[in-house]
Amino acid sequence: MKYVLGRLGQAAAVLLAAFTVAFVLLQAMPGDALMIKFENPELGLSPDQIAALRVAYGADTPLPIQYVHSLLGFLGGDFGYSIQSGTPVKQLLAEVVPGTLLLASLGFVAAVLLAVGITILANLPGLRRIADVFRALPSLFVAVPVFWLGIVLIQVFSFQLRLIPVVNPGPVEGLILPVLTLAVPISAPLAQILIRSVDDVLGYPFVAVVRARGAGPWWILSKNVARNAVLPAFTMAGVLFGELIGGAVVTETVFGRAGVGRLTEQAVSQQDTPILLAVVLLSATVFVVINLVVDLLYPVLDPRLGARKRGIARISRERKVVAV
């Protein structure tokens, strides 16, 4: 229980620090997005009007007050207003989150399938000769730029093979290539860790025992190794989420899909800092929550760890008694 509380406090501290870093970077630094927009001579605003707008956006209040104000706003789900359009950032995000959520979750599922497929092919008893090819695949996937992969897929499937129409594809057809584009780079680190942990588990003594009792390679892989080898992959969840967000920015731009990534890309092009601030903080929050859940669940999934942790706790308590 104490461990859980401590871990929760740590997560909250990281989030507060992330907010501070993002605030300092995006709001407190001199690159004043408001001035860029409103001092544009084409708008023809008088200095008085600019001053009034600055008051309306709260740009002239002292930084510490701005800081507390935005922090409270974020805690209450208020992310401020877009500088370019004046729309609440919350509304802009609400419009695009479902699309990205769909793309990201399908991409994640596809990545898991791809990674598991590669791992199985790399360990298949009948394919020993070409196993090295599958073992090399993840390193190739890591090296491929996401935007380039998307373009090459459009080239091959839409223009060469004419399988998927470029203009007005159906909702399902339109998702195939973006999902594939997103899945390939995500699957690479996952496949790498799976292949490594399968190799590790195959070296455990219990596998030798099972083999000695006459189990075939398939039986060992599916019944004994799989469960043990999947565990380390859970620790990757947070990192993979970050990759998904980065991948979504590029994929949505390449395929022209509306989504959080596209919104982010446009926000950067137009120097719309409040949107970027909101996206950065939301993804940092999800990252921290994912890592928290993984950390808390891991001892449950892997009883060995739980036992060790309890052991450590007992020892430290004993030490305390001695110290008193």
Add this chain to the structure above:
Amino acid sequence: MSVNERETRASSLPDPFVPIRRSLRERIGRPKVSVVLSVVWLLIVIAWAIIPQAFTPLDPIAGNAAQAQQPPSLEHLFGTDATGRDMFTRVVYGSINSLSGALIAVSVGFVIGTAIGVIAGSSRRILDDILMRIVDVFLAIPSLLLSLSIIILLGFGTAQAAIAVGFTSVAAFARLSRSEVVRVRGSDYVEAAFASGGRFPVVLWRHVLPNSLTAVLALAALQFGTAVLSISTLGFLGYGAPPPTPEWGLMIAEGRNYIATAWWLTTLPGAVVVLVVLAANRVSAAIAAKGRIS
């Protein structure tokens, strides 16, 4: 065992007081084909960056409109674009942007990250905790979003994109150098160095740094590949070098308008990026493997 026998055995062992200095050749051992190929390829790309004129007689910016949109041929290895510029020439001249950008990025990450890591690893608990929590924050923000946040602050451009990418590797360098400092600090020879009157900076320089060099080098090579990838991504999104600059990511973005008719404009520059990243990762893995053995 007789005394005599023991003596002969002792004399057959290497003298413990003479340091065993192996030549570079011995230390590297027999390299694998893939590593050799990677190194050769990286050297070629570095040569592109230093002396592009030696590889192509053409100009990367001025086009020959009479030869627009030609597919790859012996004359134009990578074809030509809509304004008749030779794509191979542009890829060759573009290597300086990608390589110098990646170099800046790795240097930024290395200097800031290692500084944080070494200070954290060698200081008391409170400072160590504070520094590593700051590193945790950098890890919590997805790397592309982190570099976009820095880009929005610094403005668009080649150097800005490189610095922005550099900040995304600060956390990795900080964590590695901290763990290396902590590991080496706990070893007997460092304790001996302190016991014989070594001051901390001297011990750090003479014992801790050389012993953590392999791991840091492997990470630097890995980050170099990642930086090439990230810089081309930022260039593609339009935040890096401005147009007519022959930057790999930007070239792919420009070729995107012609995917229906000219596949070579996007496919070939992208393939060069893939090969560079692949080679850098391979070299990194080779350095890391050597570090584990010796």
